[in-house]
Structures are given as structure tokens and as C-alpha cells.
Amino acid sequence: MxxxxxxxxxxxxxxxxxxxxxxxxxxxxxxxxxxxxxxxxxxxxxxxxxxxxxxxxxxxxxxxxxxxxxxxxxxxxxxxxxxxxxxxxxxxxxxxxxxxxxxxxxxxxxxxxxxxxxxxxxxxxxxxxxxxxxxxxxxxxxxPLYIQDTAHSHSVTMNQMWVKADEWPDTLQWQEEEAQAEIPTLRIPLEKEGAEVMYSVIGPEPKFQAQLIYQAAIIMDVAGVNWTMPATIGWDNSDMAMYTGDNELMGRIKRTHFETAARLKVKKIVMGECGHAFRSVYDMGNRWLGWKMPPIRIVHAIEFYYDLLKEGRIKIVKKFDQPVTLHDPCNVVRGGGLGEKSRYVANAICEKVIEMVPNYEHNYCCCAGGGVINCGPPYKMTRVNGNRVKAEQLFSAKTKGAKVLIAPCHNCHSGLHDIVHHYGVGLDIKFFADIIYACMEKPEATEA
Amino acid sequence: MVDVYTFVSGPLAWAAFTICIGGCLYRLISLIVLAYKKERFIFTYMSFSYGLRSIVHWITPFATENWRRHPVLTVVTFAFHISLVIAPIFLLSHIVLWEEAWDLRWPALPDALADTMAVIVIAGCIFFLVRRLKLPEVQFVTTASDYVILAIVAAPFVTGFLAYHQWVAYPYMVIAHIISGEVMLVAIPFTRLSHMVFSPLTRAYMGSEFGKVRMARDW
Known part of the structure; x- marks a missing residue:
């Protein structure tokens, strides 16, 4: 033997x-x-x-x-x-x-x-x-070095990406000005006490995906949501400490996040299309702090879009015409039961949704989550080689006609990007917000 | 010979049943106490309905994705576990012993069926042994204790089968059968055979987490 x-x-x-x-x-x-x-x-x-x-x-x-x-x-x-x-x-x-x-x-x-x-x-x-x-x-x-660095960043700045205190409101103001070119009355309300919604994002959004904040602001504005974002720490819902086993730090991060929402007296926290952050606020971090369920209602972007579309607060002018396939992120579908709502949103905004197999809570992982992608470049091929089966699953969806892959999670997004490129799958990867932003009814753009 | 028989079927049986039941209770209670001391949240999240939902799915053949993926294993493991529990309890010769000792009686299985069940258990043990030796993913995580457990489980059924048919050395076989049955009883609480006691709990907890918090299926 x-x-x-x-x-x-x-x-x-x-x-x-x-x-x-x-x-x-x-x-x-x-x-x-x-x-x-x-x-x-x-x-x-x-x-x-x-x-x-x-x-x-x-x-x-x-x-x-x-x-x-x-x-x-x-x-x-x-x-x-x-x-x-x-x-x-x-x-x-x-x-x-x-x-x-x-x-x-x-x-x-x-x-x-x-x-x-x-x-x-x-x-x-x-x-x-x-x-x-x-x-x-x-x-x-x-x-591992890279993920430990993000944990250090959390510890020092209370965000994952070493975003400094002044850079945060500065970035929001920048995106507000950008978005005002489209909707002149648009604001990104900071520190608005008593707003219904605190919108929180992950560190990488202001750092290098600021257009996501722009898109969110447009969606919020058009839907007429009474929302705000904090100008202080507590804006970042991400949490790599959860994945490094630094539970004490995880507790600090989540406490800051929840306390910021409590200070702003909001009714709920709406978060962007991120999976691990959802796990942190909904499953891990809240429990570490002694809350059975989150102390303030947490609404993941998928559920938020679902509500807006269902209530008709955003309308789709013309559905996205390329066939899409939908990736079920572990943390929100296996971890939060959002599979059905995710499909409702996909069908509401896209003409054709092609299911990949397996799907729902049996979907294959992106191989980026759980902090693996945050362990950095040394392990890129660990992720890519470790998920050939995902490429096969995506190929199969592609042969059924899918052209676009919707991945409503940041880690999934980045991980799938590497897989799609390495294996030459040839699917365009999008967030829900990308498609909603492109297809929604907006007030007439005004020429400057 | 008679003395040995009297001893193994008397005091030793008492000891074996006492250790088995007492041991299982001890293991169960100490686990619950430990949970109460260090992970009290387990009680907070434990849900009767979702726990049961999960258990029912997993004790139903082919009701879960993984059972469906392994049809042969599923048939074998269900037949094995059902026979393992049912045959000893409803075997006529065992019921006669209970009746002699305690004046308790309950309906017995036809001998031919009980005999078949013993064969199923033995065949199941051989199947699991071959699986351990041949499948890389099982072999990789197999330890010596896994073979010992298989042997402990197989022994009472092999000896019982031989004793019933009276092919060889009947008196010795009966004594070997009783002793091996007692070894198995004693082993239940103190080896990984304790999955008999613990698995409903782990299953129920995962079912509760999936049902209540994660709102997803765990099968």
C-alpha cells in the first residue's frame, strides 16, 4: 500500500x-x-x-x-x-x-x-x-504576506486598502462630480443622520474601482433612495482579518462598521456586490461581537436591486441583449440564500439567462474567495490551476450560448477574470450594477 | 466450557452493556457540557425543524446530491447500517436470551432474513475495506484505527453467522460471538463508532446553520 x-x-x-x-x-x-x-x-x-x-x-x-x-x-x-x-x-x-x-x-x-x-x-x-x-x-x-498586509491596513486605517482619512471623502466627491455630468442634481450624501440607508463598500472600490461608487450613486439617485455614506471610518465593510484568523481585529472592524451605522441612525446597511463582506457582517463578525444576527439590518446588493426592481423604483429601458450566465457566489447564495433573488434580478435586466451547471448552492467556487486571492500574486496559479473545473463549467455555459458572465461578488469577479483569461473561456464578466446602470431609465442627460 | 459461557453471557454482558450505554451517555453529556461552557451559541442557533429537515434528507437513500452521486455506496451503506442495527435486536436467538433473563419479548425476524442481514453486514465491511484500500481519496485519510473499527464491527457478524450455521466448533464460535459483540458494544462510545451518537448532532447543527442563517440546502 x-x-x-x-x-x-x-x-x-x-x-x-x-x-x-x-x-x-x-x-x-x-x-x-x-x-x-x-x-x-x-x-x-x-x-x-x-x-x-x-x-x-x-x-x-x-x-x-x-x-x-x-x-x-x-x-x-x-x-x-x-x-x-x-x-x-x-x-x-x-x-x-x-x-x-x-x-x-x-x-x-x-x-x-x-x-x-x-x-x-x-x-x-x-x-x-x-x-x-x-x-x-x-x-x-x-x-502569508499579502493578506497579512491587508489585515495590517484594517488595523491601522479600518479599511482594507490603506485608504487615508482624506482620500475617502475626496474620492466620493470626485465620483459625485463625475456623476453630476449625467445627473446635475445628484449628490452623494455624507453623514446624513437619519437616512434610511447607509451604503457601505469594500476598500478596493475607492482605491481602484471608483466607477462602482459612481454607478451606485446613479442607482440610488434615480431610485430616490434616502441614503448616506459615512465621511469617517466605518465605511469599509470588508474584512480580511476574518480570513487570517485575527478574530480580535475582525471584531474591531465590524464594531466600527455597525457603530458608524448606529451613529448615523440609519435603518439598514446596504452593501455593494461583495461576498466576503456579507459573510463578515452577516455571519462571522456579528457573532464575534455577540450578536446572533446583525444588529442593524444588512441588505446585500442583490437583495437591494431585487427590491428596487420589484417595487418599480428603477425601470429597465431595454433589457441587456447579450445572453448571460449567472455565477452564484458562496457567501451570498450558500451563505445567505440569495439564489432566487439573484435570478429575479438577472431576468429583470437581461433578455436571456443561461444557467451554468451546477448552480445555486451547489455552484463551483470562484477559487478567489476565502482570502485566497488576497494572498497575492505568488498564488495566482494556485487559484487558476486549482479551478480548472470552473473553466469547464463556464465553457459548458458558453456552448449553450452565454456571452457574459455575471458575478455579483468582488472576489468572484477577480478570480473568474483570471480563470476566464488563462483558459481562454472568452466570457465578458460583469457585476449586476454594470448592467443595471447601462440599461436603466435615467433622467435626460443634460449637456453642460 | 459452560463456566466460560455463563461468564461471558452473564457478568461480561452486564459490563459491556453498562459501559456502552454509560459511555455513550457520558460522551454525549460531556460534549453538551463542553458546548455549554465554551460555545453556548450552538444552542442559540440549533433549530429543531431545520436540524430534523437535514437529518431526514441524509437518512433517506438518494435524497441528497452526494448519495445520488454514489449509487453503489448509498445502497451498500444504507443496507449495511440498517442490518447492523436491526439484525441483532430482532434476532430470535437474542430475543430468547432477553426472555430468559428479563422475561421481555418482542417479535422476531425470520431466521433466514436475519441471516441475510448478517451477510449484508459482512459484505458491507468487505466493501468498505476494499474502498479504503483502493480509492485514493479514502486511502489517503485512512488510519490503522479505521481497519480496527471495521474488524470490530465485522467480528460479531462473522462469528454469529458461523455459529448459527454450526459449521465449525459451535461452542467456541458462540463464545467468540458473544465476546466480539461485547467488544463492539464497549468500542461504540470510545472509538469513532461514536459517530452513531454524534452524527445526528453534527448533522442537526449544520442543518440549523443552513436553514436558519444561510437559508440554503445542505444536501
Whole structure:
């Protein structure tokens, strides 16, 4: 009986991990691992580890496994074997080299999309187990460099992209002026106390996707939404600390976000087309802060557009005429049940929607989420090679006629972009807002 | 010989049942206490209806995506688990023992059916063994304990089958059967056979999370 051949790909070099493990020895690792396992985990991890019957039925849930010709190193349980089981078996006395491998596996070979939870007969939450491994890596100081940098940015600036305090309102003003060329009366209301909606975005929007704020402002304005954005910190709903296992920082970020909404006395927070941020405000961050459900109602962009279209507050002049296929992001569809609303929006704004298979909560992951794309360029090919199955799924939708891929999540968007390019799938990728903005009824443009 | 029989079917059986039931209760209660101490939110999110919805889907053959993807495994695992639980409880020879000891009785399965069920369990064990040896994704995560568990489960059925047919060394086979049955009972709470106790809980929790918070199907 021989073990399957080791993975042949060479693992990327990562300074965050390399420098991190250079400061470690077995004693220090033992202290941290047992500290986390004894101090921070409880009944869930115990039940998961002791109930797992090693049946391997989770394997086919994982896009990494499927994309690597069913190499068992990439199956969900295989990844747990190579990380947590070994730490438990050796009572934490593992080598720095082991931690390096564990860091790569936990941060770049699992998107924590929880598809495997739907395939395990016992409902074992393998993504949670991986998050425990990430927590251990975080406390050992061996988190991959790029994502650790975003966590540092959160810690210093309360946003993910080192956007400085003055750059934020400056960017909003810039987009307001741009949008006023289209609708002269348009405002991006800052600090409007008692507005119905606080609109929050992720750090990358002001940093390099400012047109998304422009589009959102147009949609808000035309729909007549009573909305505002904070001029202070708390505008960023993103959260990479959630994915590095820095739970304390996650709590700070979410507290700031919710408290900003509370200060503005808004009724709800509407967020842009982002998946991980939804997970953070709706599932993880709120719980860390002790809220069973978010303390202020959270409305994801998909649901927001659904409401606006259903209530007729925005009207579509002419439906988008290219056939589209719809990607179901894990965090809002498997994590928030927005599959139906997503289809309502797609059908309301597009002439033809072609389903990809599998879809809804069984959709294949984009391979970017879970902080994997945030681990940066060293792991780009980990993502791309790890998701060949997505390319095949997209090709299949394309052969049915799809020309455009709608991905209502930032991470999905960027990850799918890499996949579409690498495999030459040839689909144009869009957000819902791109299409709504292009197809909606707007007041007559005034010439300056 | 009679002495040995009296011992294994008397005090040793008492011990085995006590350890099995007591052990399962201990494991269950200590898990719940641990949850109460460190992860009390589990009780907050646990939902009876969504938990049950998830369990029902997973204990129904072919009701989940993954069962449908593995038709052979699904048939085997359901037949295996049903036989494993039903055959020992409703076997006439076992009921006779209960009647002698406690004056309890309940309807028995026809012997031929019970015999078939024993064969199903043994065949199931062989199927799982072959799966462990041959499928890379199973083999990769297999530990020695997995083989031990399979052996523990197979033993009472192999010996029971042989004892029933009285092919070889009947008295020894009966004693081996009783002892191996007792080993299995004792192993339930303290090995991964405890999935018998824990899996409804893990399933119910995931079902609750998916139903209540994530508003998605977990099957």
C-alpha cells in the first residue's frame, strides 16, 4: 500500500510565511497549538474530529480536488489530515516546516466556501476546521504576506486598502462630480443622520474601482433612495482579518462598521456586490461581537436591486441583449440564500439567462474567495490551476450560448477574470450594477 | 466450557452493556457540557425543524446530491447500517436470551432474513475495506484505527453467522460471538463508532446553520 504521489507543483515562496517560521521552534509551536485547541475550540471541533469516519465523501465537493485530477491531497478531509489531524496527533509538537505547509494549504488551497459541508453525510464543517488552522498560523505569525498586509491596513486605517482619512471623502466627491455630468442634481450624501440607508463598500472600490461608487450613486439617485455614506471610518465593510484568523481585529472592524451605522441612525446597511463582506457582517463578525444576527439590518446588493426592481423604483429601458450566465457566489447564495433573488434580478435586466451547471448552492467556487486571492500574486496559479473545473463549467455555459458572465461578488469577479483569461473561456464578466446602470431609465442627460 | 459461557453471557454482558450505554451517555453529556461552557451559541442557533429537515434528507437513500452521486455506496451503506442495527435486536436467538433473563419479548425476524442481514453486514465491511484500500481519496485519510473499527464491527457478524450455521466448533464460535459483540458494544462510545451518537448532532447543527442563517440546502 503506497501513498499517492506527492503534489508535483512547487509551492510558491512567501516572505510572510518564510520569515514567520524562521522565528519558530517546536516548543513555541506546541504552546500556540495547544493554546488554540484547548483554549479557543470546544464541542464543535471535538465532535467534528471524532465523528469523521474518514470516508472521503467530501472529496468531490472540492474544486481543487476535481481540478487536480482527484489528487487526494486536495480533498477537504485530505487538507485536514495534512494540517489539523497532524497537529492533534503530535499534540502540537510539529516542525516549522510543517507549519509552512499547513499555512499554504489552509490559506491558499481552501476557499472556505463550505461546499464540502453539503457533501459530508455528517455535516462536518471543514471550513471551520481550516479556519482553526488559520487561527493557529495567525498566532504563530506565519500568515502569508499579502493578506497579512491587508489585515495590517484594517488595523491601522479600518479599511482594507490603506485608504487615508482624506482620500475617502475626496474620492466620493470626485465620483459625485463625475456623476453630476449625467445627473446635475445628484449628490452623494455624507453623514446624513437619519437616512434610511447607509451604503457601505469594500476598500478596493475607492482605491481602484471608483466607477462602482459612481454607478451606485446613479442607482440610488434615480431610485430616490434616502441614503448616506459615512465621511469617517466605518465605511469599509470588508474584512480580511476574518480570513487570517485575527478574530480580535475582525471584531474591531465590524464594531466600527455597525457603530458608524448606529451613529448615523440609519435603518439598514446596504452593501455593494461583495461576498466576503456579507459573510463578515452577516455571519462571522456579528457573532464575534455577540450578536446572533446583525444588529442593524444588512441588505446585500442583490437583495437591494431585487427590491428596487420589484417595487418599480428603477425601470429597465431595454433589457441587456447579450445572453448571460449567472455565477452564484458562496457567501451570498450558500451563505445567505440569495439564489432566487439573484435570478429575479438577472431576468429583470437581461433578455436571456443561461444557467451554468451546477448552480445555486451547489455552484463551483470562484477559487478567489476565502482570502485566497488576497494572498497575492505568488498564488495566482494556485487559484487558476486549482479551478480548472470552473473553466469547464463556464465553457459548458458558453456552448449553450452565454456571452457574459455575471458575478455579483468582488472576489468572484477577480478570480473568474483570471480563470476566464488563462483558459481562454472568452466570457465578458460583469457585476449586476454594470448592467443595471447601462440599461436603466435615467433622467435626460443634460449637456453642460 | 459452560463456566466460560455463563461468564461471558452473564457478568461480561452486564459490563459491556453498562459501559456502552454509560459511555455513550457520558460522551454525549460531556460534549453538551463542553458546548455549554465554551460555545453556548450552538444552542442559540440549533433549530429543531431545520436540524430534523437535514437529518431526514441524509437518512433517506438518494435524497441528497452526494448519495445520488454514489449509487453503489448509498445502497451498500444504507443496507449495511440498517442490518447492523436491526439484525441483532430482532434476532430470535437474542430475543430468547432477553426472555430468559428479563422475561421481555418482542417479535422476531425470520431466521433466514436475519441471516441475510448478517451477510449484508459482512459484505458491507468487505466493501468498505476494499474502498479504503483502493480509492485514493479514502486511502489517503485512512488510519490503522479505521481497519480496527471495521474488524470490530465485522467480528460479531462473522462469528454469529458461523455459529448459527454450526459449521465449525459451535461452542467456541458462540463464545467468540458473544465476546466480539461485547467488544463492539464497549468500542461504540470510545472509538469513532461514536459517530452513531454524534452524527445526528453534527448533522442537526449544520442543518440549523443552513436553514436558519444561510437559508440554503445542505444536501
Amino acid at each position: 503506497t501513498e499517492p504521489a506527492q503534489q508535483s507543483e512547487t509551492k510558491a515562496q512567501d516572505k510572510g510565511i518564510e520569515v514567520g517560521i524562521s522565528k519558530l521552534d517546536v516548543e513555541r509551536i506546541e504552546k500556540v497549538v495547544t493554546g488554540v485547541l484547548k483554549g479557543e475550540t470546544g464541542a464543535r471541533l471535538k465532535a467534528y474530529v471524532e465523528t469523521c469516519i474518514h470516508c472521503g465523501l467530501c472529496s468531490e465537493a472540492c474544486h481543487y480536488y476535481l481540478s487536480h485530477d482527484k489528487d487526494p491531497h486536495y480533498s477537504p478531509v485530505g487538507k485536514v489530515k495534512q494540517t489539523l489531524w497532524e497537529m492533534i496527533r503530535k499534540k502540537g509538537r510539529v516542525s516549522p516546516e510543517f507549519i509552512k505547509t499547513a499555512a499554504v494549504i489552509a490559506h491558499t488551497e481552501c476557499n472556505m466556501c463550505k461546499r464540502c459541508a453539503q457533501y459530508c453525510p455528517f455535516g462536518i464543517d471543514i471550513a471551520y476546521i481550516i479556519s482553526v488552522v488559520r487561527r493557529i498560523i495567525h498566532r504563530l505569525g506565519a500568515t
